[in-house]
Amino acid sequence: MTVRATIAARQAVLAQVRAILIDDLKVRREPDEIDPDTAIFGSGLGLDSVDAVELLVSLESKLGVRPPDEAHSRVAMRTVNTLVDLVLQLRDCE
Amino acid sequence: MHRAEHVHVLRVEGNEAFEFVDALFARELYLQDGQLLHGLILREDATVLADTYVARDEDAFVLFAEGSHDLLASFETRLDAHPCNATVTSLRETHDVISLHGPYAWELLADFVGPEVIGLPYLTFFHDEHWSCYRAGKTGEFGYTLVIDREHTDALVQQLRALGKPYDLTDVDLPTLDMCALESWFYCIRFSGLASLSPLELQLQWRTSRRKTDFVGAEALAQRRRTSWPQLTMVRSDSAVSVDDRISFEGQPIGRVAHAAWSPTASTWLSLALLHPTWACAGIDAYTAAGVPLQTLTPPPLRNRSLFINPQRHSYHTRSDDEFPSICPFEPAADSTTA
Numbered sequence: 001m002t003v004r005a006t007i008a009a010r011q012a013v014l015a016q017v018r019a020i021l022i023d024d025l026k027v028r029r030e031p032d033e034i035d036p037d038t039a040i041f042g043s044g045l046g047l048d049s050v051d052a053v054e055l056l057v058s059l060e061s062k063l064g065v066r067p068p069d070e071a072h073s074r075v076a077m078r079t080v081n082t083l084v085d086l087v088l089q090l091r092d093c094e
Numbered sequence: 095m096h097r098a099e100h101v102h103v104l105r106v107e108g109n110e111a112f113e114f115v116d117a118l119f120a121r122e123l124y125l126q127d128g129q130l131l132h133g134l135i136l137r138e139d140a141t142v143l144a145d146t147y148v149a150r151d152e153d154a155f156v157l158f159a160e161g162s163h164d165l166l167a168s169f170e171t172r173l174d175a176h177p178c179n180a181t182v183t184s185l186r187e188t189h190d191v192i193s194l195h196g197p198y199a200w201e202l203l204a205d206f207v208g209p210e211v212i213g214l215p216y217l218t219f220f221h222d223e224h225w226s227c228y229r230a231g232k233t234g235e236f237g238y239t240l241v242i243d244r245e246h247t248d249a250l251v252q253q254l255r256a257l258g259k260p261y262d263l264t265d266v267d268l269p270t271l272d273m274c275a276l277e278s279w280f281y282c283i284r285f286s287g288l289a290s291l292s293p294l295e296l297q298l299q300w301r302t303s304r305r306k307t308d309f310v311g312a313e314a315l316a317q318r319r320r321t322s323w324p325q326l327t328m329v330r331s332d333s334a335v336s337v338d339d340r341i342s343f344e345g346q347p348i349g350r351v352a353h354a355a356w357s358p359t360a361s362t363w364l365s366l367a368l369l370h371p372t373w374a375c376a377g378i379d380a381y382t383a384a385g386v387p388l389q390t391l392t393p394p395p396l397r398n399r400s401l402f403i404n405p406q407r408h409s410y411h412t413r414s415d416d417e418f419p420s421i422c423p424f425e426p427a428a429d430s431t432t433a
Contacts, residue, residue, distance in 0.1 A: 003343070007375045033304055035297035036376075037279060037328070037393050042216050043132050044300050074401060075419075079279075081376055081392045088377075 013084045016063060021080070024058040025051055036081040044079070052077060059083070065090040095254065096266050098191040102144070102159040103241060104166060105151075108180035114173070115148060115155045120293065120302040120309050125150040130217040130230055133301045135159065136311030140292040140318055143168070143310075145283045147230050149219055156185070158228070158239065161283040190247040192240045192254070195271070197400035198261060198410035199236040203227070205257045212405045225250060232280035233271060234400030261410050276364055277357055279328065279393035285366065287337045287352035294323045295368060324349060325374035328393035329365045330424070331386050339383040341367055348373040351383050357395070360422045364395055396421050 001009070018034050021027040027034065027045050038044045041052070055077065060066045065087050067073040076086035106115055116123045120134045127150050135144040144159040159165050169182045194203060203211050207227070214220065216235070219228040224246040231237010242250055255263065268284075275282040281298060282288075292315060293302045302315065327349075334354070341349040349369035357364045367388070373381070376392040402418045 003378055003380045006377060007373070010375055010377065029299075030304065033299045035299050035325075037297050038300045075397065078401070079393070085376070085392050 010084060010088065013063075013087050014080070017080055017083050017087070020055070020058045020062060021045065024062075025055060034080060036084070037079050039079050040077055040083070059087070063087055095251075095258070095263055096193045096195070096268070096271060098193045098239065100160060100268060101191050101239075102157070102162075102165045103185040103189065103191060104157045104159065104169065105154055105183050105185055106157065106169075106180055107154040107183075108178075110178040111153065111155055111180045114178055114180040114182075115157070117176070117308065118169075118172070118310055119146070119148060120306070120311065120315070122303045122306050123148065125155075127152055128218050128220070130219060130228060132217070132230065134293060134298065135162075135165075136292070136309070136315065138311055138314060140311040140314035141290060142283060142288075142293070142296070145281060147217075147228070149228060151219075156241075158230075185241060188244055190242050190244055192242060192247075192251065193231065193271075194238045194240070194254075195231055195233040195236070195266070195274070196261075197234060197236060197398075197403045198408075198413075199238055200405050201410055202254070202258055202261050202263065203238055204405075206254060232278070232282070233274040234278055234398045235403070236400050273355060273357065276353070276355060276366075277359060277394065277396045278398050279395070285353040288326070288366070291326070291352070291368070292318050292323075294318055295326055297326055322371045324368045324370055326352065327367045327369050327374045327376070328391045328395055329367045329381075329383075329388045330360075330391055330395060331363045331365065331383070331388050333386045334363055335365055335383040335386050335388070339386075341369065341381055341383045341388065343373060343381050348381065360396055360424070362424065395423075397423060 014036055018031045021034060022029065022031065025047060041047050067076050067086060076082050112123065118135050120136050125131050125148065130147045130149045133146050133148060134142055135146050137143045142161065144161040144165055147158040149156040162168060166182065166184045173180065173182065200212055214229050216229055219226055225240050225242040228239045230239060272282050272284055281296060288296060293299055335351050337351055337354060339351040340347050341351065349367050352366045352368045354363060354365040376390050379389045381388045381390065397419050399418060399421060408416055
C-alpha cells in the first residue's frame, strides 16, 4: 500500500473511532479535539471500566471487530490510535 | 525513588481560591475533595508555562507544577494584577517531595502504609499525620508523590529504603524519569524542542477545554485552532537524529525533529517529530530526517509493564512466575553502537 493510501485508510478508521467515542460513549468533544494519541481511560478522555464494555460492543457492532483476548484488549484500548491499529490489524486478517 | 526538587508545590487558599486557579487552568476545574486533575497552565501565547496537577483539598487547592522556574512569583504577580481573596504559599519551604515509580511501587507503598493503599484510585490522594500521598505519575500506572513535613523526611526516607530493599529500590535522577516519560508517551516540559508548541501540536487537547474561554492563553489557543496545526508524532530510527533535523518525504519537507534520545530499554532511537497534519500518521516508514530512515509509531513505543500488573494477583517477589508481554515490541537498532 502506498504512503498516501495508508494514511487515507488510517484517517478513515480514526474518523469512525472518534464517532463511536462521541456518539456512543458520549465523550463531550468535537472530533478534531480528540487527538489520535490521547489515552482513552483515566487521564485523557476519562472513560472507565463500564465504558470499556460499551466500547467493545460498539467496535463489534459498528466496525465488525473484536479483540481476540484480554491482553489484546488492554493494549488495544490504551489510546485512540491503538484502537485504530486494532481495527486495521483485524481487518487485514480477514 | 526520586527526590523531586524540580516540582513546585503551591497551596492556594481563600474564598476565591477556586476562581484564582480556574483562571489559570486551561480546562474546566471539576474536582471533588481528594481528587487530582492533570492540566496545563499556559502563557498568553498558548505555549505551556507549567505541566500541572491540581488537587482539591477541601476548600483549598494544591498545585504540583513542573516547568516555570519561578511559578510562585508568577502567581504573586497575577494576584497583584488581579486581586482576589486567595493566598498562594509554596509548600517547598516546609515540605519535601519524594516520588516512587515502577510497576510494583504500589506494593512497596502497601508495606509502608498498609494494604488499603492498593485500592487508591489513580488521581486521588490521602493525608497521613506527617505526609500526604498523591497517586499520579509519568512513568506508568503506579506513580506516587509523597509530600512530607520536612522534619520527618529523613526518617521516612530511611524507612522507605529499608522496606525497599526486597524490591531493589533504586534512586533515579530526573533524566531517567524523563526518558521513562518519552518511552511511555507522557508529555515532558523539559524537552526544549517542544517549548514553542501549544496543546494543539502537543496532542494535549484533552488537558484543555474548548468550551472554556476565560483562562490565560485562551485567546491565543482559539486563534491557533482557526488553521490546521502540525502534530507531534512518535518516531523511531536505527541511527541518531538531532533536534531540528528536517524531516522529508519524496524530497519535500514535511516537518522537523522536536526531541530525540537513545532509549536503552528499547535499544533504539526514539524521537518526537512535528509533522504537517497531512503526513502525521503512525505506521509509515518512508520518511527521513537528515538522510536517516524513520518509522512513525503508535505511542507509547514500549509496552509498559505496569499496564499488565494486577495488584490482586501479582507481586514483585513472585514476578519470575509471571508471564508478561515483552516491554520492547521491536528489534534492537542495528546501529546501537551510536548510543
